Amino acid sequence: xxxxxxxxxxxxxxxxxxxxxxxxGSNHEVVVVTPNSKWNWIPSNIxxxxxxxxxxxxxxxxxxxxxxxGIIYHQAKALGIHxxxxxxxxxxxxxxxxxxxxxxxxxxxxxxxxLINATGPKLNFGATPGLGEGTNLGEHTVSVCTADHAExxxxxxxxxxxxxxxGERKKFLIGTGHGMCTCQGAxxxxxxxxxxxxxxxxxxxxxxxxxxxxxxFLGDFGVGGLHMKSMGFAVSSKIFAESLFTExxxxxxxxxxxxxxxxxxxxxxxxxxxxxxxxxxxxxLIPPFAGVGLKAIAKDGKDITDTLFAPxxxxxxxxxxxxxxxxxxxxxxWPSTYQNPTYSNIFACGIAFAPPHPISKPMKSxxxxxxxxxxxxxxxxxxIMGKTVAHSITDLITKGADAPLHKASMAEMGAACVAxxxxxxxxxxxxxxxxxxxxxxxxxxxxxxxDTDYTFxxxxxxxxxxxxxxxxxxxHKAQLRMGWTLIPE
Amino acid sequence: xxxxxxxxxxxENIKAYGNNFTTMTxxxxxxxxxxxxxxxxxxxxxxNIKMLVVVGKSH
Numbered sequence: 001x002x003x004x005x006x007x008x009x010x011x012x013x014x015x016x017x018x019x020x021x022x023x024x025g026s027n028h029e030v031v032v033v034t035p036n037s038k039w040n041w042i043p044s045n046i047x048x049x050x051x052x053x054x055x056x057x058x059x060x061x062x063x064x065x066x067x068x069x070g071i072i073y074h075q076a077k078a079l080g081i082h083x084x085x086x087x088x089x090x091x092x093x094x095x096x097x098x099x100x101x102x103x104x105x106x107x108x109x110x111x112x113x114x115l116i117n118a119t120g121p122k123l124n125f126g127a128t129p130g131l132g133e134g135t136n137l138g139e140h141t142v143s144v145c146t147a148d149h150a151e152x153x154x155x156x157x158x159x160x161x162x163x164x165x166x167g168e169r170k171k172f173l174i175g176t177g178h179g180m181c182t183c184q185g186a187x188x189x190x191x192x193x194x195x196x197x198x199x200x201x202x203x204x205x206x207x208x209x210x211x212x213x214x215x216x217f218l219g220d221f222g223v224g225g226l227h228m229k230s231m232g233f234a235v236s237s238k239i240f241a242e243s244l245f246t247e248x249x250x251x252x253x254x255x256x257x258x259x260x261x262x263x264x265x266x267x268x269x270x271x272x273x274x275x276x277x278x279x280x281x282x283x284x285l286i287p288p289f290a291g292v293g294l295k296a297i298a299k300d301g302k303d304i305t306d307t308l309f310a311p312x313x314x315x316x317x318x319x320x321x322x323x324x325x326x327x328x329x330x331x332x333x334w335p336s337t338y339q340n341p342t343y344s345n346i347f348a349c350g351i352a353f354a355p356p357h358p359i360s361k362p363m364k365s366x367x368x369x370x371x372x373x374x375x376x377x378x379x380x381x382x383x384i385m386g387k388t389v390a391h392s393i394t395d396l397i398t399k400g401a402d403a404p405l406h407k408a409s410m411a412e413m414g415a416a417c418v419a420x421x422x423x424x425x426x427x428x429x430x431x432x433x434x435x436x437x438x439x440x441x442x443x444x445x446x447x448x449x450x451d452t453d454y455t456f457x458x459x460x461x462x463x464x465x466x467x468x469x470x471x472x473x474x475x476h477k478a479q480l481r482m483g484w485t486l487i488p489e
Numbered sequence: 490x491x492x493x494x495x496x497x498x499x500x501e502n503i504k505a506y507g508n509n510f511t512t513m514t515x516x517x518x519x520x521x522x523x524x525x526x527x528x529x530x531x532x533x534x535x536x537n538i539k540m541l542v543v544v545g546k547s548h
Contacts, residue, residue, distance in 0.1 A: 239512060242509060242512035243513050245509065246500075246512050246514050381547075413547035414543040416540040416543055426526065429524065434540055436547075454539075460522070460523040460529050462529040462532040462536055465529075466536060466537065489544075
């Protein structure tokens with residue numbers, strides 16, 4: 001009997017664990033280690049952040065779901081990986097520390113035959129002075145990264161709305177809180193959902209709204225922008241985004257590294273070297289992501305973290321980490337099996353794998369500050385990676401160690417993305433987009449890097465309906481309710 | 490926000506030589522179509538088909 005340990009219970013880890021249990025669970029053990037007691041459908045957090053959904057609407061308890069299907073669940077955070085075992089045993093294991101009420105801080109070793117690292121990111125608020133301390137959100141801004149954060153954001157937003165109704169003018173600043181952030185899409189959704197709520201509340205004319213982001217152009221979204229087929233044109237996402245910002249009367253600052261946040265004020269440096277500050281009454285700034293800080297220890301006790309992990313803390317996989325400058329980047333640099341090159345029984349998926357390089361062209365200010373989006377690995381690609389890794393491990397266990405691995409490169413997969421611009425059954429809107437492939441392949445698709453037959457986007461009520469249906473579909477799927485395996489990632 | 494002044498629509502959000510001076514903005518008809526239930530029901534079907542094709546190509 002083999003044991004597969006999955007670190008992390010987010011989109012990628014949960015997908016991998018549940019499919020593994022479905023495919024091999026009756027004969028083998030699937031173990032999930034995650035510090036959270038609840039699963040969170042993160043894309044709907046933006047609706048919690050404006051008070052249109054509750055925390056309960058976007059989360060559910062993991063324990064009963066895992067118990068129902070026989071997955072062994074440890075509410076704990078992983079501290080370290082011992083891929084060669086230790087002096088007493090050759091069996092590899094992970095060290096975990098309980099986060100469960102009643103046993104907080106207790107450590108345990110869990111042996112594994114196969115390990116999937118799907119921990120997701122560390123929310124690195126501490127990278128920007130004033131944005132927070134370590135992984136904790138500070139007092140000057142709000143966040144929608146977790147359901148708890150989003151609930152707090154909604155509370156603060158409604159205080160603003162009450163003040164505006166009383167005649168006070170307010171400034172809103174939404175975007176990224178550091179030069180090396182990803183997830184611009186979440187901030188994009190949040191600013192337009194706020195704008196929509198302010199209009200509904202009749203106070204839009206009392207609000208000055210501004211976007212601040214590390215993208216070198218509006219509509220980069222961490223994927224170097226995209227060209228969408230529209231009215232016979234291949235239209236840049238820059239035009240698409242600028243049009244929406246203009247229509248909704250939202251101004252923007254781009255190419256910005258927010259380097260300090262204090263009460264009511266954000267300081268920033270731009271790609272052209274300009275330094276500035278922006279005042280706000282309400283601000284949501286996405287923090288940069290980092291690896292969760294797992295250690296790797298060899299059999300002799302030597303620290304081999306650098307062997308297993310990239311300097312940013314994400315796990316190395318079958319990517320080309322030596323591509324060098326932007327001009328040398330190729331689609332084939334991107335991993336497809338997510339297997340660690342040193343330890344073949346370790347895989348990583350979702351945000352936890354180390355990308356070979358960004359997707360957007362890296363840029364620096366004259367002072368040498370890197371300012372540019374890091375690559376997104378969330379949502380649909382994250383789920384596909386989890387399922388692919390689960391498929392590979394299933395074959396390795398059932399067919400033998402020589403079984404070929406399944407592949408799912410971000411340079412060969414597309415993504416469907418629905419960015420809400422306001423919630424409402426008849427007055428809501430969302431930008432419905434598909435992108436194919438996620439990582440541009442300029443050799444296969446010269447010019448735009450993508451297949452414009454499968455890369456499109458449009459704004460409308462239909463997009464909102466799709467986003468709303470996806471919320472219920474994915475909550476249904478994640479709770480392993482009837483027919484869950486039929487719902488694609 | 491397009492403003493109707495003297496019977497004509499004006500894109501008052503566009504600021505001359507500001508950030509948004511060179512972009513395009515939707516007119517009243519394009520905006521109406523975004524929440525026109527009949528048109529959006531058709532788009533709903535079309536977008537779902539497109540997304541399913543992309544999802545199919547990615548698995």
